Amino acid sequence: MEKKDLKAIFDKLFKAFGPQYWWPANTPFEVIIGTILTQNTNWGNVEKAINNLRARGCLSAHKLHQMPAKEIAPLIRPSGYFNIKAKRLKNFINFLFNHHGGSLKKMFNQDIDSLRRELLSVNGIGRETADSIILYAAELPIFVVDAYTKRAFSRHKFFAKDSDYDNVQKFFMENLSKDVKIFNEFHALLVRLGKDFCLKNKPKCEVCPIKPFLKVDF
DNA sequence: TGCCAGGCCGGGT
């Protein structure tokens, strides 16, 4: 992977779109619920699911800890994959209570590598979900890689489209200052870019209209 | 109407 001035690309995106105010949630716990529910799912559907939970007073670790997955599933129905996601929520909550007494503050009070390993040990939390939790809930500096990020940058030849997640992440982290604000905004801007320009998973989208944003260092 | 969305897991080769 070639060295590029990622900060210049970030600046261009920020100038074009402005601050994105991520993550769209009121509390760190709500962030975590959102990261699990949005797996391969449109955010609008996730909001419906979260609103259902909120309306039932179920947006707390304590309350969800008491509920069986069977009761959670129907509430999160709009987010899709509701059965498996109900289990994934329970897997995380159980981990939180078994290892940190149900306290996010305690769970977050460790170094990033240990926290990431812990999160990845939970069935249903993969790399992007773990990193989103670390960045947007714990507010610790880690770069979140998602489908849009890979599509945009691989199509502009920064790296191969089938590059491993951890390598792509390393590429960004080694070429940016390890700043929570930058990592937060950069990922959010890339999602915004992907949505606005329909950066869909189609071969036809080989030439996407984002060159002005990336053409900084060519 | 079909295709896609801010992934992840488990089983097969």
Place this chain on the structure above:
DNA sequence: ACCCGGCATGGC
């Protein structure tokens, strides 16, 4: 080490 099917709703 890859590759693939399954998981499911709602919007365009």
